[in-house]
Amino acid sequence: MMTPMIASTLLASALAVPLAMMALALSRRGTGHTANLLPLAPLPALLAAMMVPEDTSVVLPQALLGLRITIDKPGAMLLGAASLLWSAGGIWARAQVRSQSQERPFTVWWLTTLAGSLGVFLAADMIGFYLFFTLVSLAAYGLIVHDDTPAAHRAAGLYVALALLGEAFLLMGFVLLAAGAPGSSLLISDAVAALPTSSWRDTTLLLIVLGFGLKMGLVPFHVWMPLTYSAAPIPAAAVLSGAAVKAGVIGLIRFLPFEAALPGWGEVLASVGFFSAFYGVGIGITQANPAAVLAYSSVSQMGFLAAVIGMGLAAGNRAAPLAAAFYAVHHVLVKGGLFLALGAASARLPRNAWLVMVPAAVLALGLAGLPLTGGQIAKLVAKGPLGDGLAGTLAQLSAVGTTLLVLHFLRRLSASAAQDSTEPPSSLLVGAWLTVAVASLVLPWMFLSTIGAASWNTVLSSEELWSASWPMLAGGLLAAVLWPWHTRLPRIPEGDVLAIGQRCLPSVFSLGATFERVDSYLRQWPIASMCVVLLVLLLTLTLAVP
Amino acid sequence: MSTTITTTASGYLLVLAIMWPVAGIMLSFVTSGRGVERLACVVLPVGFGIAVAVLIAVAQGGQSQIYVVGDWAPPLGIALRADGISAAMMLTTAIVMCATGLFAQGEFSQPSDLPEARSPVVFWVLLFAIWSGLNALVLGSDLFNLYVALELLTFAAVPLVCLKGQKETIEAALRYMLFALIGSVLYLLGAAMIYGAYGTLDIGLLSERVRPDPATLIAASLMTVGLLAKTALFPLHLWLPPAHAGAPAPGSALLSALVVKGSFFLIVRIWFDAMPGLLSFAAAQLLAALGAAAILVGGALALRQKRLKLLIAYSTIAQIGYLFFIFPLAAGLTAGIAWSGIAWTGGWLQLFSHALSKAAMFMAAGLIAEALGHDRIAELGGIGRRLPITMLAFGLSGLSLVGVPPSGGFVAKSLLLMATVMEGQWWWATVIIVGGLLAGGYIFMVLGRLLGSSATPLASLAPVSMRRELAALSLAICAVLLGFLPLRSSDFLQIGR
DSSP states (O other): OOOHHHHHHHHHHHHHHHHHHHHHHHHOOTTOOGGGGTTTTTHHHHHHHHHSOTTOEEEOOGGGTTOEEEOOHHHHHHHHHHHHHHHHHHHHHHHHHTTSTTHHHHHHHHHHHHHHHHHHHHBOBHHHHHHHHHHHHHTHHHHHGGGOOHHHHHHHHHHHHHHHHHHHHHHHHHHHHHHHSSTTOOBHHHHHHHGGGOTTHHHHHHHHHHHHHHHHTOTTTTTHHHHHHHHSOHHHHHHIIIIITHHHHHHHHHHSOTTSOOHHHHHHHHHHHHHHHHHHHHHHTTOOSHHHHHHHHHHHHHHHHHHHHHHHHHHTOTTHHHHHHHHHHHHHHHHHHHHHHHHHHHHSOGGGHHHHHHHHHHHHHHHTTOTTSHHHHHHHHHHHHHOSSHHHHHHHHHHHHHHHHHHHHHHHHHHHHHHOOOOOOOHHHHHHHHHHHHHHHHHHHHHHHHHTSOOHHHHHSHHHHHHHHHHHHHHHHHHHHHGGGGGGSOOOOTTTTHHHHHHHHHHHHHHHHHHHHHHHHHTSHHHHHHHHHHHHHHHHHHHHOO | OOOOOOOOTTTHHHHHHHHHHHHHHHHHHTSOHHHHHHHHHHHHHHHHHHHHHHHHHHHHHTSOEEEEGGGOOTTTSOEEEEOHHHHHHHHHHHHHHHHHHHHHTTTSOOOTTSOOOSHHHHHHHHHHHHHHHHHHHHHBOBHHHHHHHHHHHHHHHHHHHTTTOOHHHHHHHHHHHHHHHHHHHHHHHHHHHHHHHHSOOBHHHHHHHOOOOHHHHHHHHHHHHHHHHHHTOTTSOTTHHHHHHHSOHHHHHHIIIIIHHHHHHHHHIIIIIISTTOSOHHHHHHHHHHHHHHHHHHHHHHHTOSBHHHHHHHHHHHHHHHHTTHHHHSGGGTTTOHHHHHHHHHHHHHHHHHHHHHHHHHHHHHHHHHHHSOOBGGGOTTHHHHOHHHHHHHHHHHHHHHTOSSSHHHHHHHHHHHHHHHHTOHHHHHHHHHHHHHHHHHHHHHHHHHHSOOSSOGGGSOOOOHHHHHHHHHHHHHHHHGGGSOTTHHHHTTTTO
């Protein structure tokens, strides 16, 4: 057993090490191989996730705002999976940026995003959570623009605009939470416990759901996902889609009051979630770029997760946060692994394509709940909060859709593998990728007993195996039927409804032009002098109003 | 109420704070341009030390430090008074002054084989004068003395705009001066009316005697609007963009960071100290509404600027707007309402963090313009790779303006938001949030360019001194560190009220 001293040191180092490395990379002059730090930075967090006992807390000194970090079950599971992916992604990133002059800035952005991404799983107070959430949201900008293409700049601009919008929602939401909390406590748990009776309950919940929904890419806030993941370098897309997005998931888990049943809010969240789940499939199958297909798959999967969380909130199900975290852990590894597969495929020679395609297929079908994979367990655990009613049926139908979508992805993947024939990736890269893939298969089995939702025997029962299999068969059948029609599907641009938004842009710009006219009008001497006189009058009048 | 006012133990520091920069001015006249730079190396750190000493004295005493000039108590004589906000304001001023001094070393100097030019001496004399004026402004406790300090500040600030002597900067300076003079006239008129009505201009005595009769209200609104003109609150901002964008970088830093804050400080003095309780709900809403309009229009216009310095100038217009939320939200301060203290702290933190970050940002913009030879935003591509420290300074100060944690701007905005919720005035919360989004828009618009690919070959860039980059960065870091101040400091800001 660990002594509390070692445990808390390890916990603190999970966040301190990436931040210290970031400072080191920032201060280091010249072009030392700062990228060598990338795979190492998340290792303390990985150790902490595995070894630090549950509910260990560290309170930072007052000079560091007295932030409090705590490790609990959902946080530890997500921390472990995310740090594993960040480490594997770091190996890929190191190989990719090594020869470029942009190494240092990329390293700094990467480590900052990483610190934020891991920090949100551990932060126990609102200031700390907001701080890490900001880091993971805004620093990702630097990863997205890394390739410096017009598409990358466009995607990053859109991303940062939406990220700032999300930040604004959350800031207001947290202020309302703090205002409703008893005393001056800024602990998330205290504030959330007081939320159901707060006089600003509904506004707070709306802002929280909007803020985190934006991060998770729930429709219609999903537009940034396809653009971003297509434009970012593959290692960055892997960690962003796998790990960084979970900041939104942990946000919902931490900030929604599962103790109190809120059917209205829960059902709204579930509806939005299911809509996103099907919408992502519908648009995803029209996409040609495999990275965009994966992005739409993320929209769909995060929608499914939101539905799980929403149904849990509606029923006041206290097991829902853990179930959602479990599902999210699986998605961290699978989505990250699939993006790395994309990297591996684009570098493999065509005759060795099966080396990539077979693991990729297992990973991808895991998303749909392929029996015996981690995906089957994740779907099984999610059934708890979803129940057997309408939500349960929709969940099974979404698995049908997911099967269809991942089959489409696999086809696009093999097509892209056939096109490129650059240098094959080193065995280190392949090893990192396969580690993530194996972890996605094995970790859910290991966590199953920890969360106590079901036993291995239940998972392996014929009933459960069939319940996992039939959506896949239906999806496969659907794919076979749709195959000949595939070329007739409309070509929807990445970011779909974004096109509508862009049509509205001119009117927004004309608003700016109006402001400009107002400004130049007011800045004429006669007008400004008139304003002075008018203000004196107005102010005197308003002063006289009691 | 106590009627006898006596000098406190550290009172002499207050005189020193005002007179020390004046001594710098005197000595400047008898030295050469290069001599003044060396002189500044002494005046600046000592002035900083004085500000720190005042801060410590106020914090340790837990009450205002007072100096009664010539031992003649008001209303016969005049008193200098340092409360919590004056001490904090003095320290902010000193920090910005020192960093600006570090930045400006060498900016105006010439090769030794040329005859001496005017501008180096003039710049440093103006810097000392602004410092002395600001200290007099935050320490004064008499409406006429404050007028004198205000004029010193204005007349030191105006020539700073046209230091380069180009036609358009002279035009901008004239515009500034004329409008500021309108403001002065209104203020003086108001002060004269107050004297006529009460026979005193001492703030402490006024606060006891003041009553809401028509003459007082008219006088107060004349003074306030006069000061609004000098603060460039929307819609009285016609002079600010050309003046702040036209001045040389260290000048812009002083103007945007400090000078406009001086007149704001005075507005707060009037409503919270001289005439407590006289600001009606409607009038406070009016002031905040002007602030809100400033935030929205300033932010939207900043997004549309083609030149970096103009963008920053419009951002100043927007950021000044936030300060005016202090009037409706902290109105209950004298009545001891708890959340008024939150708004009070938030408002002042906004002022301090804006001062630090805006000075840093103008310096960074100056360095960028120096390296490129222009400051057209569309052509800034890639400069961040050549000037990483400058870009970091710009980025950090920008994040504080947007209100991203951890930074002074973040704490300021969240405290103001908290106060809007507590006070039930949620409409200001929407403005604060939208203002943050607009700020995020224009900051990332610039950052995106700085990080992007280069349009001009990097080799053709003019060299930039590392010392000046670090001056900008240190201010930006100060703005960030403001976010780490313990919340105890909010008590400090209430010392003396």
